[in-house]
Every structure is written in structure tokens, then in C-alpha cells.
Amino acid sequence: xxxxxxxxxxxxxxxxxxxxxxxxxxxxxxxxxxxxxxxxxxxxxxxxxxxxxxxxxxxxxxxxxxxxxxxxxxxxxxxxxxxxxxxxxxxxxxxxxxxxxxxxxxxxxxxxxxxxxxxxxxxxxxxxxxxxxxxxxxxxxxxxxxxxxxxxxxxxxxxxxxxxxxxxxxxxxxxxxxxxxxxxxxxxxxxxxxxxxxxxxxxxxxxxxxxxxxxxxxxxxxxxxxxxxxxxxxxxxxxxxxxxxxxxxxxxxxxxxxxxxxxxxxxxxxxxxxxxxxxxxxxxxxxxxxxxxxxxxxxxxxxxxxxxxxxxxxxxxxxxxxxxxxxxxxxxxxxxxxxxxxxxxxxxxxxxxxxxxxxxxxxxxxxxxxxxxxxxxxxxxxxxxxxxxxxxxxxxxxxxxxxxxxxxxxxxxxxxxxxxxxxxxxxxxxxxxxxxxxxxxxxxxxxxxxxxxxxxxxxxxxxxxxxxxxxxxxxxxxxxxxxxxxxxxxxxxxxxxxxxxxxxxxxxxxxxxxxxxxxxxxxxxxxxxxxxxxxxxxxxxxxxxxxxxxxxxxxxxxxxxxxxxxxxxxxxxxxxxxxxxxxxxxxxxxxxxxxxxxxxxxxxxxxxxxxxxxxxxxxxxxxxxxxxxxxxxxxxxxxxxxxxxxxxxxxxxxxxxxxxxxxxxxxxxxxxxxxxxxxxxxxxxxxxxxxxxxxxxxxxxxxxxxxxxxxxxxxxxxxxxxxxxxxxxxxxxxxxxxxxxxxxxxxxxxxxxxxxxxxxxxxxxxxxxxxxxxxxxxxxxxxxxxxxxxxxxxxxxxxxxxxxxxxxxxxxxxxxxxxxxxxxxxxxxxxxxxxxxxxxxxxxxxxxxxxxxxxxxxxxxxxxxxxxxxxxxxxxxxxxxxxxxxxxxxxxxxxxxxxxxxxxxxxxxxxxxxxxxxxxxxxxxxxxxxxxxxxxxxxxxxxxxxxxxxxxxxxxxxxxxxxxxxxxxxxxxxxxxxxxxxxxx
Numbered sequence: 001x002x003x004x005x006x007x008x009x010x011x012x013x014x015x016x017x018x019x020x021x022x023x024x025x026x027x028x029x030x031x032x033x034x035x036x037x038x039x040x041x042x043x044x045x046x047x048x049x050x051x052x053x054x055x056x057x058x059x060x061x062x063x064x065x066x067x068x069x070x071x072x073x074x075x076x077x078x079x080x081x082x083x084x085x086x087x088x089x090x091x092x093x094x095x096x097x098x099x100x101x102x103x104x105x106x107x108x109x110x111x112x113x114x115x116x117x118x119x120x121x122x123x124x125x126x127x128x129x130x131x132x133x134x135x136x137x138x139x140x141x142x143x144x145x146x147x148x149x150x151x152x153x154x155x156x157x158x159x160x161x162x163x164x165x166x167x168x169x170x171x172x173x174x175x176x177x178x179x180x181x182x183x184x185x186x187x188x189x190x191x192x193x194x195x196x197x198x199x200x201x202x203x204x205x206x207x208x209x210x211x212x213x214x215x216x217x218x219x220x221x222x223x224x225x226x227x228x229x230x231x232x233x234x235x236x237x238x239x240x241x242x243x244x245x246x247x248x249x250x251x252x253x254x255x256x257x258x259x260x261x262x263x264x265x266x267x268x269x270x271x272x273x274x275x276x277x278x279x280x281x282x283x284x285x286x287x288x289x290x291x292x293x294x295x296x297x298x299x300x301x302x303x304x305x306x307x308x309x310x311x312x313x314x315x316x317x318x319x320x321x322x323x324x325x326x327x328x329x330x331x332x333x334x335x336x337x338x339x340x341x342x343x344x345x346x347x348x349x350x351x352x353x354x355x356x357x358x359x360x361x362x363x364x365x366x367x368x369x370x371x372x373x374x375x376x377x378x379x380x381x382x383x384x385x386x387x388x389x390x391x392x393x394x395x396x397x398x399x400x401x402x403x404x405x406x407x408x409x410x411x412x413x414x415x416x417x418x419x420x421x422x423x424x425x426x427x428x429x430x431x432x433x434x435x436x437x438x439x440x441x442x443x444x445x446x447x448x449x450x451x452x453x454x455x456x457x458x459x460x461x462x463x464x465x466x467x468x469x470x471x472x473x474x475x476x477x478x479x480x481x482x483x484x485x486x487x488x489x490x491x492x493x494x495x496x497x498x499x500x501x502x503x504x505x506x507x508x509x510x511x512x513x514x515x516x517x518x519x520x521x522x523x524x525x526x527x528x529x530x531x532x533x534x535x536x537x538x539x540x541x542x543x544x545x546x547x548x549x550x551x552x553x554x555x556x557x558x559x560x561x562x563x564x565x566x567x568x569x570x571x572x573x574x575x576x577x578x579x580x581x582x583x584x585x586x587x588x589x590x591x592x593x594x595x596x597x598x599x600x601x602x603x604x605x606x607x608x609x610x611x612x613x614x615x616x617x618x619x620x621x622x623x624x625x626x627x628x629x630x631x632x633x634x635x636x637x638x639x640x641x642x643x644x645x646x647x648x649x650x651x652x653x654x655x656x657x658x659x660x661x662x663x664x665x666x667x668x669x670x671x672x673x674x675x676x677x678x679x680x681x682x683x684x685x686x687x688x689x690x691x692x693x694x695x696x697x698x699x700x701x702x703x704x705x706x707x708x709x710x711x712x713x714x715x716x717x718x719x720x721x722x723x724x725x726x727x728x729x730x731x732x733x734x735x736x737x738x739x740x741x742x743x744x745x746x747x748x749x750x751x752x753x754x755x756x757x758x759x760x761x762x763x764x765x766x767x768x769x770x771x772x773x774x775x776x777x778x779x780x781x782x783x784x785x786x787x788x789x790x791x792x793x794x795x796x797x798x799x800x801x802x803x804x805x806x807x808x809x810x811x812x813x814x815x816x817x818x819x820x821x822x823x824x825x826x827x828x829x830x831x832x833x834x835x836x837x838x839x840x841x842x843x844x845x846x847x848x849x850x851x852x853x854x855x856x857x858x859x860x861x862x863x864x865x866x867x868x869x870x871x872x873x874x875x876x877x878x879x880x881x882x883x884x885x886x887x888x889x890x891x892x893x894x895x896x897x898x899x900x901x902x903x904x905x906x907x908x909x910x911x912x913x914x915x916x917x918x919x920x921x922x923x924x925x926x927x928x929x930x931x932x933x934x935x936x937x938x939x940x941x942x943x944x945x946x947x948x949x950x951x952x953x954x955x956x957x958x959x960x961x962x963x964x965x966x967x968x969x970x971x972x973x974x975x976x977x978x979x980x981x982x983x984x985x
Contacts, residue, residue: 037238039101042214044080044230046071050966051587051709054089059235061098063214064090066714067225071706074332074349077110077173077231077255082215084116084227086716091212095127098212101237102203104181105151107140108240108248110231110256115170120144122226123217124176125233129207131220133158136207140178141217142168142226149178149187149195154202162187162195173231173256175249180204181239191249193242231256263346266337269651272350273664274333274623276357281323282623284333287316292337292345294318301330301351325354333625350625356582356607358618360414360443367411367437376503380471381408387536388464388494392660393617394418396462396487398477398497399469400446403430406468410443415464416617417444422451422478451478455487458573459983460614462487465495474498474505474533475512481520489614491541491598491953495525498534508533541953542982546914547596548950548957551637553912555685555692555752556814558878559947560913565979566951567916567929570938573955573978574616580963580972582607586944587908588630588704589873591637593959594646595952599659601646602959602974603627603639610646610662613953616976620662626650630704632946633809633873635721636747638701640686647691649681654693668734670695671727682723682773683750687790691731692752694723694745700773707964709908709945711808711870713826715776718808721747722773722780726757728793738793742786744768744775749812751819754839756796757788758812758819760803777807785819785835785854796840799854805831805861808872815878818857818892822885828864828872830886834895858895862888865900869908870945877913879930884911884918903928903935909943914951924969925949925958938977940970954982 041058042048048055049071054063067087069080080089092098107125116122121143128137128150135158139150145168148161162185168174177188182202187195210218214233217224240248271286284296291314299306309320318335325331331352337345385391391413397406400421409417421427427448434440449455465484467477476497477484488495498513499505510527513535517523525537546553546561553561584590584605594601600613606628610619627650629638638649645665646657656666668691670679682696700721702710710717722744728737743763751758762768762780770779783803787796803810806823813820817839822832834857838849864872865887876885882898883890889898905911907921918928925938943949944961951957956977963972 035234035236037106037236038234039237040233040235042233043078044071044232045073045078046706049707051707052712061092066090066712067716079112079229079231080215081229082226084114084119084122084225087225088216088223089214091214093211094209095206095212096208100127100204100206104179104237104239105138105204106177106179106234106236106238106240107138108175108177108234108236109140110173110175110252111226112173112229112231113142113168113170113226114228116227119224119227121217121224123213123215123224124226124230125235126213126217127206127210128217128219129210136205137210138180138204138206139217140176141224147174147176147187147189147194149185151178151180151185152205153180153182153199154205155200156202157205159185159197159199162197164189164194166194171259171262175253175256177240177245177248179239179245184239186239186242188242188245188249190253191246193245261343263344264340266335266345266347268335268347268626270653270667272333272335272625274352274625276359276621277321279327279357279359279362280325280354281321282325282352283319283321285317285319286335287318288337289316291316294320295336296320296322297334297336298322299332301332328355329353351606352623352625353582356578356621356623358577358609358621360416363411363443364438367407367439370407370433370437377404377408378412380500381405381412383500384466384496385409385413387534388496390463390492390494391415392619393463393489393612394461394615395464395466396420397466397468398479398484399467400426400430401468401472402426403433403446403468405466405471406430406444406446407434407437407439409466410437410439415443418457419444419446419468420449420455421446421469422449424448452480453483455479455483457487459486459978460489460493460573463489463493463612463615463617465493465497467497470497471499471504474508476516481517481522485521485539488537488539489598489612490539490545491614493539493614495522495535495537495539498528499532501532505533541598545954546952548592548594548952549596549641550594550685551592551632551639551947552875553950555640555687557751557811558813558815559875559911560877560879560915561951562879563914563951563954564916565954565982566914566956566977567931567979569980570927570956570977571980571983572975573614573983574976575973576616577618578602578604578609578974579960583960583963584628584630584704585707585964586962587707587709587964588702589632589710589946590630590704590944590961591632591639592947593950593957594639594641595950595955595957596641597643597659598953599641600957600959601639601641601659608646608648608657608662610657610659611974613955613957613976616974619660622657622662624648624650628703628705629701631702631708631710631717632748633710633811633875634718634748635702636683636750638684640684642686647684647686649684649693652679652681654681654684654691666734668693668729671729671736671739673725679724682721683726683747685750685752686731687752689731690737690790691729691734692757692790693727693729694747694750695725695727696721696723696747697771697773702774709870711873713808719774719776720780720810722762722767722775723747724773726750726759726788726793728790737791740788740793740795743782743784744770744773744780746780746810749810749821751812751814752790753814754817755790755841756814756837756839757790758814758837759786760784760810760812760821761786777804785821787837787853789840796850797853799835801833801854801856803833811875813876813878813883815892816881820876820878820883820892822876824864824872830860830862830864830872832860832883832885832890832895834858834892857893860890860895860897862886866905869906873910875910875947877911877918879913879915879918884913907942908945909949910947912947912949912951917951919949919951919956921948925975927956938975941973941975942967942969954979
């Protein structure tokens with residue numbers, strides 16, 4: 001659960017005085033029996049993180065890391081990697097916040113110092129403050145290539161440090177221990193005592209101010225950070241004996257082998273992508289800038305031999321097959337290039353899980369032995385599938401004969417088949433046939449239901465409706481046309497009933513069909529008598545539905561689809577995959593799901609899913625280990641969609657996936673520029689036949705692999721991802737249409753509406769010259785609000801404005817010729833500024849309408865109302881001229897405050913909306929119906945820490961996004977909710 005804002009030690013203090021006071025500084029008196037005197041143990045492994053904290057393995061308190069640290073265990077051991085530039089691991093803000101041992105202490109760590117050309121000094125564990133004779137504290141450190149240990153006591157308040165007798169070995173792991181028993185101080189390196197000092201007895205002296213830190217040291221205004229890695233730190237309230245230290249080193253030293261030659265990083269220019277061929281086989285594809293042999297290493301994550309698949313012929317385009325994969329198994333994959341000067345060329349380690357195969361089960365070989373008495377069934381099923389034009393999802397067969405049609409549909413498509421029949425004898429015959437074929441209960445099921453009346457299925461279930469009985473009788477099935485229409489999926493669901501011209505039925509009279517269709521929503525079906533008697537109907541989109549094509553609904557960033565249907569009472573329409581296992585941790589503000597044209601697109605933890613939005617059927621799955629983006633409040637999503645395709649930003653490309661199949665059908669490359677350095681594709685939007693993108697300096701995106709919440713006031717969390725250029729490409733062939741280059745563009749502010757593009761850019765030369773595209777707010781000065789023509793890229797207007805009060809994040813929203821910029825300052829006050837944004841399509845008058853572009857309309861400020869769970873990061877919503885932000889709503893045109901009592905939202909996610917309701921995470925999935933002012937929750941299911949509830953296509957779609965959450969909730973699953981008005985029978 002996301003902690004409410006408080007002192008980082010509040011939760012520890014709340015455990016009670018017994019947990020902190022007395023002789024134990026961090027732990028309760030029940031400290032480890034196996035390790036007497038152990039009072040704090042911190043392991044630096046990703047599984048120890050929770051939100052913005054590193055949980056203590058024993059004792060406490062939890063740690064607060066900041067900066068550009070990262071966790072890894074590739075290769076072992078698990079560790080936190082520190083660049084030596086801006087990282088800090090905070091134990092406590094000052095020594096008086098936690099009691100500390102006075103009689104004796106041991107600090108133990110496993111550390112790998114790396115060569116540091118910048119600083120000869122670094123802290124490993126520091127409780128220190130002051131200089132010269134005023135220095136006080138306990139300090140384990142590195143100084144000029146050697147380890148040091150310094151403890152201030154009553155007898156020797158400002159001692160000289162103990163210094164190891166041998167230089168450390170950069171790039172190697174070292175076991176470093178400092179002890180003090182009140183009389184003797186010792187420093188050990190790799191189990192060996194390397195320095196010792198005795199002094200008169202006296203208690204340990206600690207400073208009264210200054211932070212307690214791991215991996216860094218503060219001396220006055222100077223900071224000395226470790227460049228290297230830490231595996232663990234332990235603190236004891238006693239001095240370990242020399243033989244204990246030697247034993248502890250001997251026991252763990254096999255986990256820290258001497259370093260092999262440092263590998264050269266192999267960065268594929270494209271991919272890798274892992275596509276399923278069948279249940280046990282995948283095809284792995286990638287590209288490299290230079291030709292080289294194809295080599296892939298695959299190792300079970302639980303241990304076991306490494307499997308190598310390789311092709312010796314050098315190529316830039318690589319494709320290897322991994323077959324005979326065991327089910328439900330995690331693997332580590334690595335791309336390998338040729339050795340260069342004795343150093344291996346390796347990609348980073350990729351995770352792959354064979355559990356994520358969601359395609360329908362393959363038809364077993366035994367099905368081929370189940371012969372049909374009529375050889376035409378195979379040809380007929382092929383013809384029906386070709387006429388229907390759909391092959392995935394659910395096929396409903398109304399009225400059975402012997403089950404052979406169902407079996408052929410299973411054989412020739414990816415459908416799951418549901419057969420409904422009122423005759424018990426036919427039901428048993430169908431079940432026997434399908435069971436003999438090995439598909440009953442796996443790909444097909446048969447239900448005995450009475451004729452007429454309602455069918456016990458949710459609305460929008462069927463992608464295809466057929467009838468086996470109608471083939472033989474040429475008469476309608478014994479259920480009403482209205483009931484069948486209710487079950488047919490909107491936006492492409494197909495009804496295909498009737499009988500072919502020869503065989504099967506003896507008579508083909510269209511009159512019963514006309515009567516059956518009359519007065520129902522199927523009355524528009526086409527009745528065709530040219531080659532038999534056929535009724536074909538394809539259901540169109542529901543009127544008034546909305547799409548969710550971009551991160552915040554549309555590229556106008558209003559967080560609203562304006563869907564007319566999602567309101568009032570909702571009910572569960574479908575639930576299921578994907579569950580939590582393939583999803584990223586809920587905390588890092590991950591990209592929202594998208595839904596367009598009845599399809600739902602979900603970005604998991606480096607795996608992409610395409611689902612049928614109306615029945616939850618998983619259409620396709622692609623593992624994409626290099627596709628990841630997080631902290632979207634300071635960047636933007638890497639996904640966009642239109643009616644046909646899903647678009648994904650990946651490396652220097654944008655990739656188009658065919659929406660129904662997941663096949664990668666087109667690749668767009670960043671527009672070239674003379675002598676341009678490498679860059680990544682940043683912003684992404686699809687507008688009619690135009691693809692909008694931006695150029696971002698490499699490695700600027702946030703990955704969020706360590707569960708960060710990105711909510712604290714630290715440059716490593718609130719720095720904005722910025723773009724060098726913005727461009728438009730023709731979506732058909734990727735040819736450039738225009739390019740804009742000005743200052744550095746804040747990706748989180750790029751907004752599109754009414755054929756205009758808006759953004760905030762900084763024209764500070766230092767920001768433009770920075771080596772990275774991830775820039776702290778303080779560098780983004782000289783800000784301008786800019787408007788471009790969408791089709792030509794020409795500048796419509798540009799106005800200078802000071803947005804420095806938007807410190808934590810900077811959002812930009814467009815609606816009704818109004819731009820609204822909003823964010824919070826360091827004191828968590830919201831500041832909202834509205835600007836006039838005239839359209840070039842406005843009729844000209846005496847004054848050019850664009851002359852007023854960027855003029856301020858109104859401003860409002862207020863203290864953040866929510867007060868917890870990232871309330872200061874909330875993204876606004878705009879619905880029909882009302883601007884919703886935090887706990888308030890404003891008139892978009894005037895800024896007048898309309899309400900200050902928006903529904904309470906306990907969770908750390910943000911809001912979304914249709915035309916008639918707002919959606920959010922409260923304790924569970926929550927909804928606020930605007931017309932009735934009624935709040936409701938869907939008990940037992942929670943979303944993630946950003947935007948996971950999207951109203952689109954008449955549904956409220958809630959893919960699983962709570963993975964990693966420790967809150968109380970019963971179910972982690974994907975859900976589709978349907979308004980009762982649409983679900984009525």
C-alpha cells in the first residue's frame with residue numbers, strides 16, 4: 001500500500017518505544033538468535049523495495065534511496081549499482097531520530113568499489129558530522145584507494161582513521177568490517193585484520209546533526225558518493241571477534257567471484273521480439289547495426305544448463321527458434337556477439353516466461369481420427385469462415401446436429417466454440433464426438449438449454465454466430481433474433497445462418513427468415529438466395545461510444561473518451577487474463593491501456609497484449625524485452641492506436657502492430673538529420689493519416705524496474721523527459737511531412753487538438769546543450785508556450801510564460817480553444833493557468849484570431865486537497881467544459897470554482913472519464929456518476945498507481961494493473977464492466 005506522506009521514520013516510531021528505545025538502535029529485543037547482537041540488516045536486491053523505500057531484512061529502519069541507482073543481479077550477486085554522481089541512500093535524516101549503540105558497534109558490508117576518476121573519497125556507512133577536532137561519528141569509507149574506519153569515543157573524540165594496509169582492487173568485491181568495543185577499534189578486509197587501535201574505555205560519540213547515510217558521505221557542502229555496488233550492510237550492537245569475521249567472509253566469499261573481463265554491451269537496434277509459434281515454440285528476432293553471427297543463450301531462471309541456439313552466418317537481421325519449451329517456466333535470455341579483444345559482446349539479460357501463451361489450445365492429433373460421415377463438413381466450415389471474415393474469439397453455434405460443424409470450426413480457426421441445443425440426444429451426441437476428438441471442455445463445450453427465452457450469457461459474447469441445425473433445416477434457430485443480437489459483439493460481430501444450395505436442407509423458404517428478423521435489431525441483415533439461403537449480419541459500432549487511443553484518452557490529454565454509455569449501474573461482463581504475473585509493479589506510473597475499435601491493448605512488463613474488448617479473448621501476445629516506459633507524468637506513453645493498428649515507440653523506431661493479430665506490419669524510423677547523433681523515439685501520437693513523433697536523446701526514458709513511485713522532490717524522480725525535435729510523418733509510407741526544432745520540448749505537455757499541436761519548451765541554452773534529455777525543473781527556464789499547425793508544422797504562435805511553479809510535474813490539456821497548464825509547487829500547492837488557443841480555422845475578422853494565441857485567460861491556486869497517495873500528482877480531466885483537478889472542478893472558460901467536494905480517492909491512481917461519469921481508484925475500482933452524483937465501488941478489485949480504468953466502446957475496461965500491491969484486495973484480474981442498460985435481456 002502506498003504510504004501517506006509522513007516522516008520516513010513515522011512507521012518505525014509507531015511500533016512503540018520498545019522497538020526503538022533502550023540499547024537497540026534499530027531492532028526489537030528479539031534480534032536474530034542466529035546472529036547475536038544484529039540490530040539492522042539491509043539487502044540491496046530489487047525484491048526488498050517497496051515504493052520509494054528499501055525494506056530492511058532485519059531490524060530497521062527502511063532506507064530511502066534517491067538518484068540514478070539501479071538494482072540488478074546480472075551477473076550475481078544481487079546488488080544496487082551506484083554511479084557516484086547523485087545517489088544517496090538515507091537511513092535517517094539525523095542521528096537524534098533513532099537511538100544508537102553506545103558501548104560497542106560493528107558495521108559489515110560487501111562492496112565493489114569501481115574506479116572513480118572524479119572523487120577519491122566515498123562513504124560506505126556514515127554517521128558523521130564536523131571537521132577537525134569537532135568531528136564526531138562512525139564512518140566506514142573509501143579514501144584514496146583504501147578502506148578506512150573511524151569511530152569517535154569519549155576517550156578519543158576526533159581520532160585519526162584506521163586505514164587498510166593494502167590498496168583495494170577496483171571492480172572486485174570486498175568484505176569490509178569495522179568494529180569497536182569501547183577500547184579497541186579494528187578494520188577487517190576480506191576476513192583479515194588490516195588495522196587496529198586501542199584507547200582508554202569510553203562510549204561512542206555521535207554527532208547531533210547530519211544524516212545517516214549508506215553509499216555516500218556529507219562533509220560540509222561536499223558530497224562523496226560511492227561509485228560501485230553494494231550487496232548488503234549489517235549493523236551489530238557488539239564488536240565481532242576476529243575469528244567470527246574470518247568465518248563470515250569464508251562462508252559468503254564463493255558468492256563473490258573475481259570479475260571476468262568486462263563485457264561490451266550489445267545493444268540491438270531493433271528487438272528482440274519473442275513471438276509464439278505454438279505452445280512450446282517461440283521465434284526470437286532482432287537486428288544489429290553490424291553483421292554478426294546469430295547466437296542466443298537461454299537459461300532456466302531456477303537454474304540448470306544454458307541452451308545455446310546459433311546460426312554462424314553473419315547477418316544484421318537475426319531469427320532463431322527456441323522449441324520444446326517447458327510450460328510455466330521462467331528463463332533468462334541473452335544475445336551474444338563475437339568476442340572483441342578478449343571481451344564478450346553481450347546484451348543485457350532478458351526475462352522470458354513461457355506461461356504467457358494465451359492462444360487457444362492446439363487441436364490434438366486424435367481429432368484427425370474422428371471422421372465425418374459427410375465429407376462436405378470440412379469444405380462447408382472453410383466457406384463459412386471465409387464468408388464471416390472473423391477467426392478469433394468466441395463462436396456461438398445455435399442448434400446442433402451431431403457436432404461436426406463445431407469440430408471443423410475448432411480445427412480451422414482460433415475460435416473457442418460454444419454449442420447450444422435443446423434436444424438432449426443431440427447434446428449427448430455432440431459431446432461424445434468432441435470428447436473423442438480431444439477438444440471438449442478445452443476448445444468447445446455443449447450446453448443443453450430450452451428453446452426460446454433468454455440465453456444465460458452476457459451481452460456481446462459472440463464474435464461469430466452460426467447454426468448447425470439451420471444447415472439441415474434451412475429454418476431459423478429456436479431463439480429470438482433480438483436475443484441473438486444482444487449476444488453479438490459490436491464493431492464487427494458476425495451472424496451467418498442458413499443452408500448451402502446443395503445437400504443438407506430439402507427446402508429453402510426465405511419467408512420464415514424474414515418473419516424471424518422482422519422487428520428486431522437484426523432486421524437490417526442481408527438475406528441472400530444466390531447460392532443457397534443465407535442471412536448475414538455484421539454488427540456496427542454502438543452509437544455514441546468513445547475510444548481511448550492515447551495515454552489520456554485522446555492526444556488532447558483531457559483524460560476523457562466522452563463515451564455516452566458508461567454510466568449508472570455497471571456489471572461484470574468478462575474477467576480473466578492477463579493476471580498479475582506478466583504485469584509491471586503498479587507503482588512506477590506505467591502507460592495506460594488503450595482501446596480503439598473494440599480492441600483492448602495492454603502493456604505488461606515488457607510484453608504486449610491484444611484483447612477483444614467486449615469478451616476479453618486474448619487475441620495475441622508478443623514479448624518485447626526492450627519496450628518499457630514509466631513515470632509518464634514526466635514523460636508520456638510509448639503507445640497510441642487507431643482503428644486498425646497499435647503503434648509502439650521502440651528504440652529509434654515506431655512500430656505498427658496489426659490490431660487483430662499482433663503482426664508487426666510497418667516500421668517508421670526517426671527522420672534523419674545531417675551528422676545527427678543517435679536518438680530514441682519519444683512522443684507518439686496518431687492523427688488521421690499523420691504520425692507525430694519526437695526525437696529524444698538516448699537513455700532518457702524512465703524504466704521503473706525497481707518499483708519507484710516517482711513522487712518525491714528529487715531530481716531522479718521529477719526530472720522531465722524532453723525532446724530535441726518534433727515531427728510529422730505520412731502514416732502510409734513514413735515519409736517526413738514537417739519537422740520543428742526550437743528549444744527542448746517537455747514531452748508531458750505535448751497536446752493535440754483541432755488540427756493544432758501545443759507544448760511548453762525551454763530555450764535555456766544549458767538545457768539544449770545537456771547530454772541527456774532527462775532534465776531537472778531548475779534547468780528548464782526561459783519557457784515558451786508554442787502552437788503549431790498539425791498538417792504543416794508551421795508555428796502559429798509562441799508566448800513566453802513562467803511555469804516554474806509547476807515543480808512536481810507539468811501537464812497541458814486542450815479543450816474548446818482553451819489550453820490549461822497545471823502542476824504543483826514544492827509546498828504541494830496546485831497552480832492552474834488557462835490560455836486562449838484560437839484555431840487557424842476560425843473565420844478572420846478585423847483582427848487576426850491567432851494574434852490572441854497564448855494570452856492568459858485565468859489562473860487559480862490552492863493547497864492540494866487530497867493530502868495522501870500522490871494527491872499532488874493528479875492529472876486533470878475535462879468533460880463538456882468542466883475542468884476537474886484534485887478535489888475540485890472549475891469552469892473551463894472562466895476558472896470559476898464549481899465544486900470542492902469531488903469523491904474521495906484513497907488510491908494513488910489518477911482519474912479518467914466518459915461523458916457521464918468519472919472513474920478512479922478508491923479502496924477498489926470506483927465510479928462517480930455525474931448525473932446522479934452517486935459514488936460506487938466494485939469491491940475486491942483494485943487498479944494500479946496511475947491510470948488503469950478506461951471507458952471505451954460502451955465498456956469500462958480495467959486490465960490488471962495492481963501487481964506488486966500489498967493493499968487488501970481479493971482479486972487480481974482483468975475485468976470488463978458493462979452498463980446494465982446495454983446488458984439487459
